[in-house]
Amino acid sequence: MKKIDSTKRYEQLTERMGNGDVDRRSFFSLLGAAGITAGLTGGAMTMMATQARAAGTSLNFEGWGGVVSEALRANAFAPYEAATGNTVVDATFGGEAEVLTKIKAAGNTDGHNILHSSGVSWYQRWVENGYGVALNEANIPNMANVMTAIIDPFRKITPDSLSAVPYDYGTTGIAYNTKYVSKEEAEALGANLLLKKELKGKIGGWGGDWANRAWYGALQSNQNPNDIQDWDAVWEKAREHRDLVLKYWSSGAELMDLLAKEEIYVTEAWSGRVAALQAQGHPIAYMDPPNGLAWMESMFVLKGSPMAEAEELLNFMLDPETALAVAEGQKYPSSLDPNKVEMSDAVKALPAFDATGTLSTLVFRDPTKWNPVEKEQTKQWNRVSKGG
Amino acid sequence: MAESKEFDPRPWYLLAPSMLAIIALVVIPMSFILVYSFYENIDLAIDRVAFQFGNWQELLTDSYYHTAIWKTLRLSIIVTVLAAVLGYIPAYFIAMTKYRHKWLLLLLLILPFWVSFIIRTLSWIHIMGNQGAINGILMWLGLTDTPVSMMFNEFAVIVGFIHVFLPYMILNIYVSLEGIDENLEPAARTLGATPWQAFREVTLPLSLPGLAAGSLLVFVLTGGSYVTPLILGGPGDFLFGNLIYDAVVVELNWPMGATLSFTLLVLLGLVVALYSRLMGMNQLSKAFG
Structure with a gap:
């Protein structure tokens, strides 16, 4: 039923x-x-x-x-x-x-x-x-x-x-529209593709999970996501990303909708949802940057x-x-x-x-590192995501 | 003859069921929320029973919350003013029309209530989105080569709110206009008033209770919303209700969520109190017919 x-x-x-x-x-x-x-x-x-x-x-x-x-x-x-x-x-x-x-x-x-x-x-x-x-x-x-x-x-x-x-x-990698971003450029920029200023207003992000944002903030600030030392740098990158974002999506269906309708060209994305878009014929490519997030x-x-x-x-x-x-x-x-x-x-x-x-080819969150900071950093993410 | 001062309990009997319902469904739950606001959140989803003012102190000293209150008030005022302006015209038309099937116009007005609020809000993505109806027409007419960005900003949020709350405004104004003696405007005209003067000095003042009641409803409903900005807004488009959602559902911090909820109740309660002070609550009943 x-x-x-x-x-x-x-x-x-x-x-x-x-x-x-x-x-x-x-x-x-x-x-x-x-x-x-x-x-x-x-x-x-x-x-x-x-x-x-x-x-x-x-x-x-x-x-x-x-x-x-x-x-x-x-x-x-x-x-x-x-x-x-x-x-x-x-x-x-x-x-x-x-x-x-x-x-x-x-x-x-x-x-x-x-x-x-x-x-x-x-x-x-x-x-x-x-x-x-x-x-x-x-x-x-x-x-x-x-x-x-x-x-x-x-x-x-x-x-x-x-x-x-x-x-x-699966993984949470980066999806991009191949009409606007080439494979070479995407691979050269890696996680920093999400910070490309020329794409302002055409970038998305998952708003539902602080750790996802922090993981990418860590990659963008050249830190090991499973051993973050400088949280300020992580959130500074999240702010940089926020200022370019059109919309933080909150569900897989919304992610697919935003990409399919070309409201956004680049976003971090769930691998399976991108595969579903590809099966529908949309020109969306997917890449896992080095140290990309697996779950x-x-x-x-x-x-x-x-x-x-x-x-x-x-x-x-x-x-x-x-x-x-x-x-x-x-x-x-x-x-x-x-x-x-x-x-x-x-x-x-x-x-x-x-x-x-x-x-062994995938990198997962280490709960011993992430769980102890969750209360404090969830709160921080909610503020950053809203302009704080 | 001296007026009898004897206590008459009958009104209280009649009021009792409503009062009991309000106590059970509003006063007691809100009391629980107030008590919960003094608890302490130890970790996500784990609270400690306590009597401490940490949550209230955070609310009063953290500019994050003050910004949200300001944004909520600002957006509520914008939506209310726009809804009043946009709502008065159709309400006036419906009230004054000689069309014999007036009921049909009123039915059209309440028709949107039959459709789920979420679906109605989501529909704007198909209207104002990059591949939506408006951009489709603009591009078909050759007025633009690339889609005009209309979604996921404050404008989209305002449009979403107006769409959902406008019927409340129109219905209130309509009821008020319907109650005005239809001979008053012609009387003003015979005394030398222009049509505009007759409207401004006779009809408009008499319809103010409906306008005010509609404004109160739209203001309070907008101020307490959180779904519309979530669906139609961008990162910076949030209201105080979104902070409550974050605290309760995302941070699993119920004590802070309770503090924020009670604050929103007080703030919106103050607006109702202000309305009562300026207009008198009896104007509400007039507006509702």
């Missing part, structure tokens, strides 16, 4: 138009109809969804929306529902902080079961806040195919058991979830056939070990794909 909200409906429509599946006139007609439907029937839909959920075991999943959610729905959730009779209610979140805020406000995890969680830092935060579970890995035999290198960082935090299964990984995502199970069904779903999602189909759909490499599972050519061609199965 799919929980549709207005934003998601809009994202789906824009993607369909981007893919050429729907013409502009139909797009606007459907957009209007979607808006009216949301305005008039939101309450009724919610009520019907509640009744439907009461009919059997249902799992609430929250993820990143757009092509990522589409890939999960088509290749994992729908087949799982058909195979088991259980229901997966998938929704789009605005970020894990939003979910944590809701859970804290409600005082319980009702309505939240599985999150498409980003990075080791959030894994640690969920666990430390008491929302973790102990997965019975015997019920998830497909875990045997997952790369050891991607499991280890999670196991370091909870050595006795896991509360999530690593599912995919891994997991399927985090929250306390209070029906464990047997959750483990069954995770195992289903890690089945090689399912995991590779999702990877091809969402354009992010799977967490499965390429030494154990034969990857398709499409997966091998994805940005950030690591053929060694060790992830």
Whole structure:
């Protein structure tokens, strides 16, 4: 079952138009109809969804929306529902902080079961806040195919058991429109392409994550992102970038929209979203600058979830056939070990794909360096992003 | 004969359900928020129960918050003035028209409320964006070779606010205009007033309660917004509400978020109090018919 909200409906429509599946006139007609439907029937839909959920075991999943959610729905959730009779209610979140805020406000995890969680830092935060579970890995035999290198960082935090299964990984590199920026120029400038003054008003940036901005600030101020010594220099570069930025985007769908409509020519970007744009035929190139940011995502199970069904779903999602189909759909490499599972050519061609199965070619955030400064530097980023 | 001073409880019985609802849904939650503002945020999402003034001290001494208050007041005033000017004309037209299907005009006015607020706001990207309708027409007419940049700036935010809040202004002014005796303007004309004088000295003053009520609503709604700047604004386009969002959802600092929320409540409450002082709250009920 799919929980549709207005934003998601809009994202789906824009993607369909981007893919050429729907013409502009139909797009606007459907957009209007979607808006009216949301305005008039939101309450009724919610009520019907509640009744439907009461009919059997249902799992609430929250993820990143757009092509990522589409890939999960088509290749994992729908087949799982058909195979088991259980229901997966998938929704789009605005970020894990939003979910944590809701859970804290409600005082319980009702309505939240599985999150498409980003990075080791959030894994640690969920666990430390008491929302973790102990997965019975015997019920998830497909875990045997997952790369050891991607499991280890999670196991370091909870050595006795896991509360999530690593599912995919990617990079946050730089996307640029090849009509306005050449490959040679992009590679010569690296992270400093985001600071090119001639592109003022045509540069974007991800506004949703302080650490992403700081990582690029570190690269631009010639520091090791995993050992930042001079935070002032980092934020000075972030200010320099801010003064050139048209818009800080806050979701993958917005990123794709800004690039596709040529509102911006250059931005840091998520590798999979750029691959999706390329598949749609847009002249967008992608590069990972030296020491570019890599990240891994997991399927985090929250306390209070029906464990047997959750483990069954995770195992289903890690089945090689399912995991590779999702990877091809969402354009992010799977967490499965390429030494154990034969990857398709499409997966091998994805940005950030690591053929060694060790992830040694990628640089991830070191949580021991980043987590202790998060409170102070998040606040700093919010100020810098608003002109401070 | 001396007037009876006996206490009549009946109005209180009638008011009781509303008052209980206000206490349960506004006063008690806001009290919790006030109490929370004295708590201390130890780390992201981790608060300590305390009675300390750190959050309030930060609010009062940090120019970051003062800038946001100034930006919010400034933008609220701009949106309110523009909405008043732009809203008066259609309201006047609807009130004065002899068109027998006036209900249709009013229906058109409330039609946007049937469409999700988010969708309505996002629609501006397809209208004013680089590949939007306006740029498409300008380029088709050969008036420009490259798209004119209209999105993700203060202008786009103002347009978004006006789009969403204009019906509130029009409806308030319309109700006020509808209540004016339609013989007054002709009477002024027969006494020698020009059409403009009749409007300025008769209709406009009598419609002021509606104009003021609409302005109050638009001002308060704009001042408390955060989604519109998030969708349509650039990096520098933010309101006080965006700082609350940052504190609560991004920094996971609820005590600071509570401090900022209570401050916004007080600031907007002051505007309502000022309105009450100048216009009297009974003018609101007049405006709403």
